[in-house]
Amino acid sequence: MTKPVIILGIESSCDDTSAAIIADEQELSCVIASQDVHKKYGGVVPELASRAHLQNIVPVVDTAIKNAGIKKEDISAIAFTRGPGLMGSLLVGTSFTKGLSLALDIPMIEVNHLQGHVLSHFIQQKDSNKKQPEFPFLCLLVSGGHTEIILVHDYLRMESIGKTIDDAAGEAFDKCGKVMGMSYPAGPVIDKNAALGNPKTFKFNKPIIQGLNYSFSGLKTSFLYFLRNHIKAEPDFITNNINDLCASLQATITDILMDKLIKASKETEIKEISISGGVAANSGLREAIKNEASKRKWKAYLPELKHTTDNASMIAIVGYYKYLLNDFARHDLPPMARFEI
Ligand code: KG4
Ligand code: ZN
Numbered sequence: 001m002t003k004p005v006i007i008l009g010i011e012s013s014c015d016d017t018s019a020a021i022i023a024d025e026q027e028l029s030c031v032i033a034s035q036d037v038h039k040k041y042g043g044v045v046p047e048l049a050s051r052a053h054l055q056n057i058v059p060v061v062d063t064a065i066k067n068a069g070i071k072k073e074d075i076s077a078i079a080f081t082r083g084p085g086l087m088g089s090l091l092v093g094t095s096f097t098k099g100l101s102l103a104l105d106i107p108m109i110e111v112n113h114l115q116g117h118v119l120s121h122f123i124q125q126k127d128s129n130k131k132q133p134e135f136p137f138l139c140l141l142v143s144g145g146h147t148e149i150i151l152v153h154d155y156l157r158m159e160s161i162g163k164t165i166d167d168a169a170g171e172a173f174d175k176c177g178k179v180m181g182m183s184y185p186a187g188p189v190i191d192k193n194a195a196l197g198n199p200k201t202f203k204f205n206k207p208i209i210q211g212l213n214y215s216f217s218g219l220k221t222s223f224l225y226f227l228r229n230h231i232k233a234e235p236d237f238i239t240n241n242i243n244d245l246c247a248s249l250q251a252t253i254t255d256i257l258m259d260k261l262i263k264a265s266k267e268t269e270i271k272e273i274s275i276s277g278g279v280a281a282n283s284g285l286r287e288a289i290k291n292e293a294s295k296r297k298w299k300a301y302l303p304e305l306k307h308t309t310d311n312a313s314m315i316a317i318v319g320y321y322k323y324l325l326n327d328f329a330r331h332d333l334p335p336m337a338r339f340e341i
Helices: 035-042 046-068 087-104 113-122 169-179 185-195 218-232 238-268 284-295 313-324
Strands: 006-011 018-023 026-034 079-082 106-114 136-144 147-154 157-163 272-276 299-303
Touching: 006 046, 006 087, 018 046, 018 147, 018 313, 026 046, 026 313, 046 087, 079 087, 079 113, 079 313, 087 106, 087 272, 106 113, 106 313, 113 136, 113 147, 113 272, 113 313, 136 238, 136 299, 147 238, 157 238, 169 185, 169 218, 169 313, 185 238, 218 238, 238 284, 238 299, 284 299
Parallel strands: 006 079, 079 106, 136 272, 272 299
Antiparallel strands: 006 018, 018 026, 136 147, 147 157
């Protein structure tokens, strides 16, 4: 039997420091250190994020190697997030990778974070044989920083066919949550409250945007004005209606996302449909995908919850496919805050 390719993945693009080990497509370990320091500021503070990455990266990588039951000498290559993301955060992962690659004398592989989210569907767990999408497939990538429909031709050949022209879907969750007094990130809290509410109680306007693009900034503004108007008449309006507000907001965001995804599937005639990114953990969106799948004969792929938010296994899996092509990075490669898919 040939020895598996062992990839160490490193992710540090935003506010999670993560390291993972995969053997071919199988995840052996994945460690994530989240940064609570941003909670009180209502969003990620870049300077604090890079400082926290500096503190976390060595213990996180060390734990990932230990948890995988391997030695650092077993690693075939290191895959790291080159971008997109916060420059200071990316610098920590990139510089650490360069140092370790030189010390171990193994290649390093640059990874586009967005490709990582898309290929998270290919990560296999021990003793499970997860069904992987067939090419070509569509991926609705929805996170705190991105909202895009991606046409995936092959592991490393992807094309963005629609994207947000302003805020991302995760940002809409977080910003609307903030005006309801929730701390960052509000998405998971809105999801929880929505389960207890009626999604038809309140109606919010949906944007009219050409083609397959999205827009979420209008929703955020109209939600804010809607709350202000109601609070004038009823000061405890938010507390009294929190579950219905969350359910109605979540249903609106889900509808906006689904409308364009359905359009994309019709236009491309592709029925292999997947979602990824932090917002792919949302139960309303997951339910909507399942419903449309049975109605439209889609084959739908929902990521494991632990692979929806930022994680290094998704970086490692991209690294694995690039390793097979000997697609290695030079040591003088700078990180890129902006990086198209
Ligand atoms: O992919 P991710 O970890 O980071 C980025 O690359 O942005 O996504 C984080 C985003 C946040 O906006 C968070 O509120 C949202 O994902 N999120 C959710 C849920 N879980 C995370 N939004 C709605 N429902 C959820 N269950
Ligand atoms: Zn992400």
